[in-house]
Amino acid sequence: MSRSISDSDLVSTFAHLGIDRDSAAHYAGRLEHLLLINRCGECSTYHHPPRPMCAKCWSTDVAATEVTGNGVIDLLIFLHQGPQAPGVDYSTPYPVASVALDEQAGLRFTATVIGSPNEEIAIGQRVTLDWFDRAGVPTPAFRLVGGAA
Amino acid sequence: MSTSSRNPMKDLVAFAGAATTGFSAHNTDRTPLSLAAEACSKLLRECGLKASDIDGICGPSSVSAGDLQNTLGIPELTWWSNPPIPFVNQVIQAASAVHAGVCDTVLVYHVPYRHAFFTASALRDPFRRVMPAIAPGGNPDTMWGPIGYTAWASRYIHDYNVPKERFGLVAINDRSNAQDNPGAAMREPMTMDDYMSARMVRWPLCLLDMDVPVDGADAFIITTTERARDLPFSPVMINAAVLGMVDANVEDQTVSLEHHGHHVVAKALKAKSDFWIDDIDVYFPYDGFTIITLNWLENIGFCGRGEAGDFLAANWDAEKNRILINGRIPVNPHGGALSEGGTQGSGHIREAIHQLQGRAGVRQVANARRTLVTAGGFFYNAQGLALHRD
Helix, strand or coil: CCCCCCHHHHHHHHHHHCCCCCCHHHHHHHHCCCCEEEEECCCCCEECCCCCCCCCCCCCCEEEEECCCCEEEEEEEEECCCCCCCCCCCCCCEEEEEEEECCCCCCEEEEEECCCCHHHCCCCCEEEEEEEEECCEEEEEEEECCCCC | CCCCCCCCCCCCEEEEEEEECCCECCCCCCCHHHHHHHHHHHHHHHCCCCHHHCCEEECCCCCCHHHHHHHHCCCCCCEEECCCCCCHHHHHHHHHHHHHCCCCEEEEEECCCCCCCCCHHHHCCHHHHCCCCCCCCCCCCCCCCHHHHHHHHHHHHHHHCCCHHHHHHHHHHHHHHHCCCCCCCCCCCCCHHHHHCCCEEEECEEHHHECCCCECCEEEEEEEHHHHCCCCCCCEEEEEEEEECCCCCCHHHCCECCECHHHHHHHHHHHHCCCCHHHCCEEEECCCEHHHHHHHHHHCCCCCCCCHHHHHHHCEECCCCEEEECCCEEECCCCHHHHHCCCCCHHHHHHHHHHHCCCCHHHCCCCCCEEEEEECCCCCCEEEEEEECC
16 A cells, blocks of 8 residues: 555654554554544455454455544543653543444444543543644544533 | 363362462562562472472463573473463463373462552662563553453443442452451551542542552462372362453453453353352452452352442451352452452462462361362453362
8 A cells, every 4th residue: 555654654653552564554544634444345344453354254355444433432431640641641630432433333443532521521422533633643532522412 | 152061181180289479569679580489499398399390380471481490490391381471371381281291290480570560669660670561651542451441340330330339349358358368468457438539540440449569479389180199288170271262352342341251261161160159168250450350250150240249248248348258258368469469360379279278377268179260351361260179
């Protein structure tokens, strides 16, 4: 797959997230504000994290495919302490949510939640995808849709 | 999936003994190798074994089998392995090697250690800082590893409307039991107020929901049951041993708390063993996080979905401030991972052996004959052991 960024630059940008050849397309998508999730070209099943084969049909025809990022919060925690990361201040607990994406039952993506006070974030709420920059790198996040679910 | 009851190793391989250094919740000035060597030499002396009686070594990768062999002067090995923890991995590999005839008598060890990743105070020790990193860092946007347990604890509370005090019963049980264990790292009594006011780490789990990083070591002898009968302590036979994992094993992709590694272990261990929860005298569910213990109680069949907290309250020994299932079965009498120390299962198995050998001192469960150890968590490391004596 052709990319506008060299492998060397891509790896150095995402080394702290454990990038490898199987996840390279997903991370390259982030640079263009695209949430790419691996999808099977044979049976259309999505999976995440990126694997080199479809677990449903063993096809190797899997491609990082754009998803909307719309979904529902399935898992939710608030970090009162955690790893050092640019711009993360745990003095306000840091939300992390696993969101069940609308594209496929049971398919989840994990990111932080932005734009709402912690008291308003809860399991079961609908969210949409947004992006913010962390040390200059586009980073996916979720934002609550409308009011409380 | 079919669950096989095939188990040709049943009762033919046994633990001949177990020993420990005891555990410290503070940085010691000891290396993992030094702690392993202490526990192993103590055990070999107790069992009346010479270095030349050992022909197999198995432990975690943090102390290589070669370094331990060299340190203890064990002249010749025909088998060794350093599989990943938790500790039933080590037990199954060693027992399988004995049963297959690759070796006869294995020295098995584990070294829980305050690695720099675990705590800020461990990070301050320069000798610990230069050890290889055991976990990734720098990304808060993940449910990776230990964080996944917090995520599913949050979901459990949401789905079943469980008050946080129910999690506290797991922590208090361990602390009450640890008061009878001189080797435990945390022995100060714990009240529910102490638990509820503990520092929040990752909401909804607080410091006292998480196991204690410790320095220390456990050691074990695994050999044929026949050989073990010639040694000083009664053999603790491995009736059944399994690991369990499902395909959706990534923390944030796990299907639900009703479908993960625990359920594979419960089904397979029940199919392969000769006894089950009504037959045991003491129970060892893993407790690296309180949610794991609550979920094990449900998954092994003591109670229904979401009912573990109420089950603990109904099976509470108010006098000793601890769990006593059906007024009879203590749970993690050594203090478990939350109070003896985070041993990744080795402490649970060591205490199980001491209980079945009648060597548990003031913690001894009268006439203990059978036990189940359900070790590990939900994602990559669920494990089970059924142990008994004659």
